[in-house]
Amino acid sequence: MNKNVTIIGAGISGLTTSYLLKSRGFAVKILEKTNMYGGSIRSERINGHLVEHGPNSTLETTPLINDLLNMLGILDRKIFASQSSNKRYILKNGAIMPLPMGPGGFLTTKLFSGKAKLRLLKEPFIKSKSHPGETIAEFTRRRLGNEFLDYAINPFVAGVFAGNPENLNVKTAFPKLYDLEQNYGSLIGGMFKSRKERKQRNEESKQSAKTISFVNGMQELTDALYSNLKENIEFNCIVNNISADGGNYTVNYSAGGELKSVVSGNLVLSVPAYAAADMISGMRGDLPRTLKDIYYPPVNVIIAAFEKKDVGFNLDGFGFLIPEKENRKFLGSLWSSIIFEHRTDAEHYLLTNFIGGSRSPELTKLGDEESVKAVMDELDSIIGIKNRNGFSRIMRWEKAIPQYGRNHYAVTEKIESFMNEHKGLFFCSNFYKGISVCDCIKSAFATSDKITQTTN
Numbered sequence: 133m134n135k136n137v138t139i140i141g142a143g144i145s146g147l148t149t150s151y152l153l154k155s156r157g158f159a160v161k162i163l164e165k166t167n168m169y170g171g172s173i174r175s176e177r178i179n180g181h182l183v184e185h186g187p188n189s190t191l192e193t194t195p196l197i198n199d200l201l202n203m204l205g206i207l208d209r210k211i212f213a214s215q216s217s218n219k220r221y222i223l224k225n226g227a228i229m230p231l232p233m234g235p236g237g238f239l240t241t242k243l244f245s246g247k248a249k250l251r252l253l254k255e256p257f258i259k260s261k262s263h264p265g266e267t268i269a270e271f272t273r274r275r276l277g278n279e280f281l282d283y284a285i286n287p288f289v290a291g292v293f294a295g296n297p298e299n300l301n302v303k304t305a306f307p308k309l310y311d312l313e314q315n316y317g318s319l320i321g322g323m324f325k326s327r328k329e330r331k332q333r334n335e336e337s338k339q340s341a342k343t344i345s346f347v348n349g350m351q352e353l354t355d356a357l358y359s360n361l362k363e364n365i366e367f368n369c370i371v372n373n374i375s376a377d378g379g380n381y382t383v384n385y386s387a388g389g390e391l392k393s394v395v396s397g398n399l400v401l402s403v404p405a406y407a408a409a410d411m412i413s414g415m416r417g418d419l420p421r422t423l424k425d426i427y428y429p430p431v432n433v434i435i436a437a438f439e440k441k442d443v444g445f446n447l448d449g450f451g452f453l454i455p456e457k458e459n460r461k462f463l464g465s466l467w468s469s470i471i472f473e474h475r476t477d478a479e480h481y482l483l484t485n486f487i488g489g490s491r492s493p494e495l496t497k498l499g500d501e502e503s504v505k506a507v508m509d510e511l512d513s514i515i516g517i518k519n520r521n522g523f524s525r526i527m528r529w530e531k532a533i534p535q536y537g538r539n540h541y542a543v544t545e546k547i548e549s550f551m552n553e554h555k556g557l558f559f560c561s562n563f564y565k566g567i568s569v570c571d572c573i574k575s576a577f578a579t580s581d582k583i584t585q586t587t588n
């Protein structure tokens with residue numbers, strides 16, 4: 133049997149797949165375009181502040197994450213979000229209001245009008261069901277009403293996808309919501325019933341799953357993976373083309389001024405959709421074009437530290453998200469040093485703020501100073517910043533997060549049939565089965581299981 137595997141892309145998806153396969157006796161070769169591993173995951177300690185360039189945390193929605201951490205020997209480095217970060221805020225009429233977390237809070241909150249609350253109570257009696265091409269906005273309007281869309285789902289989607297619910301497909305972006313309606317006919321009723329079933333499967337729902345990171349940030353995870361894969365990775369590789377022949381895949385690439393090639397029975401593409409599209413452009417079918425069309429909006433991450441005495445609000449939660457209706461320049465603010473310990477020193481607050489996404493991609497074009505000023509002005513008007521001259525950094529993601537558009541369900545079907553036609557070729561990346569770090573790890577397990585089953 134050919135136990136050689138080539139993996140292209142060294143983000144969390146590619147690294148995890150490589151690590152799992154290597155631990156099962158496969159000879160793995162990883163080709164990475166840049167001179168760094170980790171993809172979107174990068175943590176840096178600057179002047180004592182822990183700067184996360186990409187994800188700050190992930191939701192532990194599967195026990196597989198602990199399996200991985202155990203194998204890597206870093207389970208004891210995992211940290212959970214603080215109790216106070218259970219509190220989340222939404223901006224409404226210029227002020228931040230706590231998002232109600234339970235039925236009692238929901239009845240008394242000022243975030244939603246009485247009319248919106250009554251509308252929500254009707255949800256279990258709505259008989260219509262979603263269809264595969266429904267957007268998150270259509271789904272929410274139909275089941276929960278406009279106000280819930282504007283002041284809960286719209287900011288939430290901006291926080292998770294840097295996206296807009298009007299353009300995202302509910303079936304693939306939020307499969308659990310879609311399935312609740314399909315299986316139980318109601319979100320509220322389904323949540324109660326499915327909780328019991330999930331317990332039996334030992335799984336967590338996204339609502340109850342714990343938010344996790346690592347003592348020194350998310351990069352501890354990719355560092356641990358990399359330390360097991362050092363001799364398997366080749367950096368600074370440009371993939372020129374891929375060809376399939378007699379059950380093998382040949383990847384022709386350039387590295388260090390040399391033309392090279394690698395042949396293997398299995399090939400895993402763990403790169404963004406637009407890069408995968410170029411790689412398979414010589415193969416049959418229209419998947420390359422479909423993958424090229426997946427939109428990745430730009431996002432700027434602006435990290436800022438303030439002395440606690442200079443902030444006019446006692447930060448006591450996860451942070452706040454901003455509904456589009458509020459017409460602000462940024463998407464929201466994570467209160468990183470409240471969520472996790474070890475993010476900064478005792479005198480400071482560390483905040484991670486987001487600009488752009490599909491809501492306002494043009495704002496990511498602002499220069500560094502202008503971007504920081506835009507965020508500072510907004511923060512000042514919302515939580516009161518007396519001295520804005522402290523630490524700040526800006527990270528730019530020109531193509532940040534793949535948007536699961538209205539027809540993404542059809543895109544995933546096309547990906548599946550392409551993989552069925554090309555035995556041994558796999559897509560394992562955030563544009564396919566979920567964008568969160570935890571989803572990428574789940575996909576890596578699924579991909580390596582498939583390769584193990586079909587190769588042994």
Ligand SMILES: Cc1cc2nc3c(=O)[nH]c(=O)nc-3n(C[C@H](O)[C@H](O)[C@H](O)COP(=O)(O)OP(=O)(O)OC[C@H]3O[C@@H](n4cnc5c(N)ncnc54)[C@H](O)[C@@H]3O)c2cc1C
Nearest residue numbers: 141143144145165171172186187188190561562567568569
């Ligand atoms: C700003 C930001 C904030 C986020 N926040 C969160 C969060 O809080 N929680 C969460 O769970 N998720 C979050 N995410 C999403 C999550 O981080 C990503 O979806 C996930 O890390 C993607 O991993 P990946 O390996 O699939 O892709 P990537 O991380 O994109 O890795 C792809 C790799 O492929 C390489 N590559 C690209 N082109 C080529 C090529 N032609 N040849 C070879 N290699 C190539 C890249 O250099 C990269 O190393 C965030 C993402 C961003 C950008």
